[in-house]
């Protein structure tokens with residue numbers, strides 16, 4: 209069952225991420241974009257089985273790309289014993305559907321194109337993550353037609369933006 213992540217879920221989700229990613233995940237440049245910024249709560253989902261065990265989770269943060277409000281998808285992870293059952297797809301598609309319903313225009317992530325292509329993500333040319341990010345892993349999706357047209361430049365933290373009031377512009 210998918211539910212919006214609540215404060216009580218936090219440590220189980222952190223434990224899942226620690227299990228799913230290489231040690232030092234919080235040293236990645238994408239984490240610097242999250243420091244001191246609240247996640248986009250309605251899009252952070254947790255999947256539990258009938259016994260209440262966490263099987264997967266997804267979180268989103270607000271960032272800016274060349275100044276434009278953008279959703280940063282991730283981290284997303286599925287417990288190793290539950291991978292390949294479609295849980296990752298469920299978490300991604302459900303959260304993207306909610307994001308579209310809430311009026312968000314564009315989403316980006318840093319990840320494997322062979323996986324994210326199935327959800328419509330494509331390489332973002334001209335969108336600059338801090339080095340040493342491989343540009344082939346910087347991917348984007350439009351929730352509103354042409355939402356990425358003309359958007360380029362550095363990805364910056366939401367908290368560094370001047371006049372950051374609305375996430376849905």
Ligand SMILES: CC(C)(COP(=O)(O)OP(=O)(O)OC[C@H]1O[C@@H](n2cnc3c(N)ncnc32)[C@H](O)[C@@H]1OP(=O)(O)O)[C@@H](O)C(=O)NCCC(=O)NCCS
Pocket residue numbers: 228229284285286287290291292293294295296297298318319320322323
């Ligand atoms: C990536 C992840 C979330 C996918 O979750 P999942 O529930 O196993 O995914 P689904 O069941 O929806 O899809 C499984 C399919 O995706 C493929 N897949 C999974 N990870 C992939 C990757 N990194 N690159 C390409 N394909 C991938 C599987 O081979 C499988 O293919 P198939 O449908 O042809 O059999 C999960 O493998 C995971 O948590 N991995 C470790 C953490 C991680 O890498 N997170 C993503 C960071 S970019």
